[in-house]
Amino acid sequence: MQLPKFIxxxxxxxxxxxxxxGLCIWIVAIEIDLHESIDKFLHAHETWQLDEAFxxxxxxxxxxxxxxxxxITDLKHEIARRNQAERNIDWLAHHDTLTLLPNRRALEKRxxxxxxxxxxxxxxxxxxxxxxxxxxxxxxxxxxLLKEVAHRLKTMLPSAQAYRLGGDEFLVIAxxxxxxxxxxxxxxxxxxxxAPYDVGGMTSxxxxxxxxxxxxxxxxxxxxxxxxxxxxxxxxxxxxxxxxFGFERIMEDRVLRRAETEMALKRAIRSDSIVPYYxxxxxxxxxxxxxxxxxARWEAGPNHIIPPSDFIALAEDAGLIVELSERLLxxxxxxxxxxxxxxxLAFNISPxxxxxxxxxxxxxxxxxxxxxxxxRLELEITETALVRDMDSAGAILGELQAAGIKIALDDFGTxxxxxxxxxxxxxxxxxxxxxxxxxxxxDKKREDIxxxxxxxxxGLGISTTAEGIEENHQLDFLKSVGCDxxxxxxxxxxxSGEDTRRLLARHARPNKNAGTDAA
Ligand code: C2E
Ligand code: CA
Ligand code: CA
Numbered sequence: 001m002q003l004p005k006f007i008x009x010x011x012x013x014x015x016x017x018x019x020x021x022g023l024c025i026w027i028v029a030i031e032i033d034l035h036e037s038i039d040k041f042l043h044a045h046e047t048w049q050l051d052e053a054f055x056x057x058x059x060x061x062x063x064x065x066x067x068x069x070x071x072i073t074d075l076k077h078e079i080a081r082r083n084q085a086e087r088n089i090d091w092l093a094h095h096d097t098l099t100l101l102p103n104r105r106a107l108e109k110r111x112x113x114x115x116x117x118x119x120x121x122x123x124x125x126x127x128x129x130x131x132x133x134x135x136x137x138x139x140x141x142x143x144x145l146l147k148e149v150a151h152r153l154k155t156m157l158p159s160a161q162a163y164r165l166g167g168d169e170f171l172v173i174a175x176x177x178x179x180x181x182x183x184x185x186x187x188x189x190x191x192x193x194x195a196p197y198d199v200g201g202m203t204s205x206x207x208x209x210x211x212x213x214x215x216x217x218x219x220x221x222x223x224x225x226x227x228x229x230x231x232x233x234x235x236x237x238x239x240x241x242x243x244x245f246g247f248e249r250i251m252e253d254r255v256l257r258r259a260e261t262e263m264a265l266k267r268a269i270r271s272d273s274i275v276p277y278y279x280x281x282x283x284x285x286x287x288x289x290x291x292x293x294x295x296a297r298w299e300a301g302p303n304h305i306i307p308p309s310d311f312i313a314l315a316e317d318a319g320l321i322v323e324l325s326e327r328l329l330x331x332x333x334x335x336x337x338x339x340x341x342x343x344x345l346a347f348n349i350s351p352x353x354x355x356x357x358x359x360x361x362x363x364x365x366x367x368x369x370x371x372x373x374x375x376r377l378e379l380e381i382t383e384t385a386l387v388r389d390m391d392s393a394g395a396i397l398g399e400l401q402a403a404g405i406k407i408a409l410d411d412f413g414t415x416x417x418x419x420x421x422x423x424x425x426x427x428x429x430x431x432x433x434x435x436x437x438x439x440x441x442x443d444k445k446r447e448d449i450x451x452x453x454x455x456x457x458x459g460l461g462i463s464t465t466a467e468g469i470e471e472n473h474q475l476d477f478l479k480s481v482g483c484d485x486x487x488x489x490x491x492x493x494x495x496s497g498e499d500t501r502r503l504l505a506r507h508a509r510p511n512k513n514a515g516t517d518a519a
Contacts, residue, residue, distance in 0.1 A: 093105060094106035094109065096164040098143055098146055098164075099147055099164050100150070101162050101164040101170075102161070102163050102164075104166060107163050107165070107226070119175070119176055119177075119214070119217075120173055120214075120215045121173075121182045121214055122171065122172070122228075122229040123171065123174070123185075123210055123212045124170075124171055124211045124212070124226075124230045125170040125210050126210075126236075127168035127169075127170075127193070127206050127208050128207035128237075129205070129207055129241070130168040130206055133145055133197075137200060137204060141200050144199045144200060145204060145206070150170075153170065153172060153189070153192075156189070159175065160173060160175075161174075182246065183212075183244060183246060186246075189208070190208055190244055193206065193208045209241055209243055210236060210244045210245070211229050211232025211233030211234065211246075211247065212229050212245075213228035213229035213232060213247040218247050229247060231252055232247040232248075232251060235255070262320075265314055266318070268300070269320060269327060272327065272331070273298060273300065274296055274298045274299070274324060274327070275297055275331060276296060276297075276328050276331055277296075278294055278494060278495060278500040279292060279293050279493065279495075280292055280491050280503070281293060281344070281346060281486075282485060282486045282487065283484070284475070284478060284483055284484060284485060285484070289343065289503075290343070291343050291378070292336070292344075293348075293380070293487065294328065294345060294348070295308060295494045296312065296324075296348075297494070298310075312350065315350075316350055322352075325350065328347075329363065329366050333345065333366055333367065333370035334370050336372055338501070339500075340508065343376070344376050345376060346379075346408065347378070347379055348379075348381075348410070349379050349380065349381050351381070354393040354396055354397075355393070357396065359396055360400050363377075363405070364403060374403050378407070378428070378429065379407055380409075381407065381408070381409065383412075394424065397425055401428075406428040406429065407427055407428055407429075408427065408428060408430070408431055409421060409422070409429070409430050410431045411431065411433045412430045412432050413433045413436055413453065414433045429464070429465060429485075430453065430456075430463075430464050432454075432464060432465065432466045436450050436453075437466050437467060437478070437488070438468050438470070440474070440477070441474070441477075451481055463484040464485070465483075465486065465487055466483045466487070466488075468487070468489075469487065469488030469489075469490045470489045475490060
């Protein structure tokens with residue numbers, strides 16, 4: 001037999017049993033005149049002092065009742081305190097203490113089914129340029145900015161749920177009607193977040209990459225719809241910053257393919273399938289080989305060589321460039337240490353590496369490990385690297401130069417601020433971009449620019465290298481205007497370490513053919 005629900009409750013059940021037992025005893029006591037019998041008994045045995053004992057028992061009973069009541073009250077308080085503590089811990093576990101927004105855990109535990117009937121739009125937001133703010137105004141400034149982001153999101157979309165998923169990543173879930181223009185709303189969020197921030201007296205600006213997905217259209221499973229918004233955000237991020245992208249099915253394929261390529265690249269780096277090739281740098285006055293520029297090549301299979309234009313940017317994006325560069329430099333130094341004394345090794349540095357404060361230390365470690373002398377190493381950097389973060393780039397370059405390493409400004413003339421870079425940093429070499437060398441015979445202006453650059457180099461006491469020399473008349477012109485070094489297919493294409501050794505061996509023979517036979 002099923003007991004009524006209230007009786008299943010233990011305290012109620014015990015109160016009932018005790019009440020019923022008390023009632024029965026009371027009825028029996030009345031029936032047998034218990035009290036009178038006890039009275040008679042006490043009177044009859046006055047000398048035993050039983051009445052005092054009874055009084056004591058009564059007092060103890062009342063005191064115990066009061067005591068029990070007090071303890072019950074205490075217990076109630078304790079339970080309330082514990083419940084509060086539990087609620088606090090629970091809140092902490094499900095919220096971000098900085099912005100006070102619910103966190104990723106809260107999102108995972110969200111009862112998606114409870115709102116299954118409401119169509120919604122999910123925005124995945126990743127801030128762009130937040131790291132720079134952190135670097136510039138410190139973590140406290142960064143914290144202020146994140147708080148302000150949360151505040152703006154809550155103020156703009158009071159009925160939506162905003163989450164901070166970690167770092168500079170936010171998520172907003174908003175109910176929508178058929179009339180909601182989700183793309184427009186996304187752009188409104190973007191504008192809102194891109195407005196300047198006051199962080200401790202300084203003004204900072206950031207951007208955002210926003211991806212959104214529609215529930216239930218993009219996926220009938222809410223967690224999967226969140227994943228769709230994430231994929232759209234990833235695509236937004238990869239397509240340059242400050243964009244809003246709605247989820248499309250083909251995005252998933254693209255993301256998957258990209259992930260596969262990244263994996264392949266990672267494997268290639270770790271298995272040393274990406275190796276340095278070397279292209280000779282010729283002293284135009286003597287025709288001798290002055291050194292070699294290391295150029296990365298991915299040896300993907302027999303006769304399958306992938307050029308750096310196909311993987312350097314990917315390695316930068318995937319956060320693999322530091323590892324790739326370190327391995328390449330190590331391999332290049334190991335090769336170069338066996339070249340004739342004073343042959344220099346030119347090595348390309350990615351702009352991203354100039355914000356890595358550990359970079360000089362990493363390079364010094366490679367030099368130490370391979371025994372390659374610092375004064376024979378020449379690092380080539382493009383100016384985009386310097387524009388991004390002048391101060392930290394300047395400090396890093398200074399450290400490298402102090403160690404004896406030379407710094408060359410690569411692709412000179414292609415950026416928009418080459419000249420201003422020259423006044424800010426002390427470069428050891430300028431490399432004139434190939435586009436000026438290739439086109440000057442048909443374009444008088446380029447010829448003038450080459451002359452002007454060479455004049456600039458001579459004025460500043462910086463040596464110059466011309467890239468991309470393919471024809472003899474280009475070489476003649478460059479020699480006639482006093483260019484110091486030259487590089488190009490006319491002298492030799494980039495070749496493997498083994499071929500470079502052979503080339504050097506040929507040059508070392510006494511009857512060598514005045515340098516330019518490197519081609
Ligand atoms: P870069 O530093 O300007 O390198 C010169 C590029 O011009 C090389 O292309 C070289 O093969 C090519 N080149 C040299 N002489 C001639 C010529 O006479 N005619 C023509 N048409 N091209 C010539 P490559 O090897 O494909 O490298 C492309 C870019 O990839 C490099 O430009 C450099 O910015 C980057 N890169 C290469 N290796 C590395 C690396 O190890 N690390 C980093 N961060 N970037 C690298
Ligand atoms: Ca270069
Ligand atoms: Ca170049």
